[in-house]
Amino acid sequence: MNYGYYPGCSMHSSGREYGESMHVILGKIGVSLDEINDWACCGASSAHYVNHLLSIALPARSLALAEEQGMKQIVAPCAACFARLATAHNSLKIDDKLKRKIADDILEKPNFTNNVQVLNILEFLTELTPKLKEQITKPLNSLKVACYYGCLLLRPLENNSFDDPEIPGSMEELVKLTGAEPINWNMATECCGAGLSLSRTPSVTRLGSSIIEDAANKGADAIIVGCPMCHTNLDLRQKTMSLSRQIPIYYITELLGLAMGASPSELGIPRHYIKATPIAKLEG
Amino acid sequence: MSKSTESLADKLKRLSNYDVALCYQCGKCSAGCPMSAEMPLKTHQIMRLSQKGDIQRLSEDPSIWLCLTCEICTTRCPQKAGPSKIIDALRELALIDNPSAAPKRLGAFHKAFLNQIKSNGRLYEVGLVVEYKLRSGALMDDVFEAPGMLAKGKLSLTPTKIKGIEEIKRIFEKCEEHK
Numbered sequence: 001m002n003y004g005y006y007p008g009c010s011m012h013s014s015g016r017e018y019g020e021s022m023h024v025i026l027g028k029i030g031v032s033l034d035e036i037n038d039w040a041c042c043g044a045s046s047a048h049y050v051n052h053l054l055s056i057a058l059p060a061r062s063l064a065l066a067e068e069q070g071m072k073q074i075v076a077p078c079a080a081c082f083a084r085l086a087t088a089h090n091s092l093k094i095d096d097k098l099k100r101k102i103a104d105d106i107l108e109k110p111n112f113t114n115n116v117q118v119l120n121i122l123e124f125l126t127e128l129t130p131k132l133k134e135q136i137t138k139p140l141n142s143l144k145v146a147c148y149y150g151c152l153l154l155r156p157l158e159n160n161s162f163d164d165p166e167i168p169g170s171m172e173e174l175v176k177l178t179g180a181e182p183i184n185w186n187m188a189t190e191c192c193g194a195g196l197s198l199s200r201t202p203s204v205t206r207l208g209s210s211i212i213e214d215a216a217n218k219g220a221d222a223i224i225v226g227c228p229m230c231h232t233n234l235d236l237r238q239k240t241m242s243l244s245r246q247i248p249i250y251y252i253t254e255l256l257g258l259a260m261g262a263s264p265s266e267l268g269i270p271r272h273y274i275k276a277t278p279i280a281k282l283e284g
Numbered sequence: 285m286s287k288s289t290e291s292l293a294d295k296l297k298r299l300s301n302y303d304v305a306l307c308y309q310c311g312k313c314s315a316g317c318p319m320s321a322e323m324p325l326k327t328h329q330i331m332r333l334s335q336k337g338d339i340q341r342l343s344e345d346p347s348i349w350l351c352l353t354c355e356i357c358t359t360r361c362p363q364k365a366g367p368s369k370i371i372d373a374l375r376e377l378a379l380i381d382n383p384s385a386a387p388k389r390l391g392a393f394h395k396a397f398l399n400q401i402k403s404n405g406r407l408y409e410v411g412l413v414v415e416y417k418l419r420s421g422a423l424m425d426d427v428f429e430a431p432g433m434l435a436k437g438k439l440s441l442t443p444t445k446i447k448g449i450e451e452i453k454r455i456f457e458k459c460e461e462h463k
Contacts, residue, residue, distance in 0.1 A: 050379055
């Protein structure tokens with residue numbers, strides 16, 4: 001089955017290794033992605049901050065393009081992009097007047113029916129579990145990891161019919177495929193500071209410190225994420241935090257890639273700020 | 285009821301589809317809010333002031349601008365009063381009244397971000413950072429990060445303009461009008 005693909009703006013820049021590692025693992029299981037032709041930014045936090053209609057219209061355009069291009073399901077690996085696309089899809093599903101306004105007036109795409117389903121990275125990888133399992137050749141035994149979901153993979157509830165928003169488990173199931181051990185910890189669903197990374201960095205430092213410190217206290221060797229914003233806030237910003245110890249941050253796709261025998265450089269891991277290779281307890 | 289005699293609660297209902305009257309001040313929203321420590325007005329207080337129609341107090345306070353839209357409050361609210369949606373609506377109302385209502389850095393960031401989308405269709409991070417710095421005066425922040433990001437291949441130096449950029453500009457224009 002072919003999936004449509006919404007990369008989002010960070011996939012070729014600050015979240016580059018996320019895209020790289022995802023393509024490596026999909027290559028190993030023979031799943032291909034069709035990038036939506038001429039997709040535009042989802043609007044992220046900025047659009048919904050200032051104009052509700054814009055925050056729906058921008059992602060709706062990408063949904064309309066996906067529909068025109070014959071896609072039934074699209075995956076958006078960035079949690080924020082997923083949230084904006086899913087919110088647009090769900091808002092238009094329940095409000096026909098809004099749907100007509102967006103389709104006929106704002107987008108000028110009267111044929112838009114809003115039938116494309118949007119998947120986040122956890123839903124997507126969970127669907128692919130049987131194929132992923134087959135390709136695990138180098139289990140990451142004895143690696144203890146903290147699964148960090150952040151906000152938008154689980155909330156708002158309108159976008160989540162997939163995992164429990166308070167005590168989720170889907171990332172843990174994916175981690176178990178790799179042989180690594182997910183630990184119990186307290187900060188799995190606490191916000192990293194999101195879009196305040198530039199405009200209010202001390203907030204991000206504060207929030208990130210509590211997250212990483214809890215993972216450290218619970219014995220984590222690494223924290224696993226499914227969002228390029230979370231990764232930036234916990235990895236790039238980690239050096240400004242005062243912590244009992246530093247902890248590497250891996251994308252779930254990087255972890256899976258390592259367990260499938262891909263090299264750290266193939267997966268983009270050397271691009272991290274906090275040293276993430278060699279993988280602790282794995283090599284030597 | 286005409287728009288000019290609308291209460292604050294009614295305006296918020298019109299924009300967000302959520303009803304502040306449902307809030308019974310249990311405080312669960314504030315208890316879970318990651319920005320609570322930095323907000324002079326906590327989430328449940330913002331809900332109470334919205335019920336009372338105290339737009340004055342709300343507009344003089346930075347708290348609504350600090351909301352991360354992490355959605356913990358709305359997820360936990362036992363009354364489905366949607367605090368995060370109410371806050372989004374309060375921000376939208378404030379900006380209709382005064383386009384510079386947001387605190388300087390936050391406003392600068394969002395303006396710079398949306399300008400990038402209007403020009404290119406996708407975020408060109410260097411463009412965003414330059415415009416943000418010029419608008420906010422935060423010239424020296426993160427300046428030391430750039431070389432590292434470049435070396436790690438995480439900063440693209442040239443913007444990509446999408447083919448449908450005119451569509452994007454029209455979308456922006458129409459959404460502006462509809463305010």
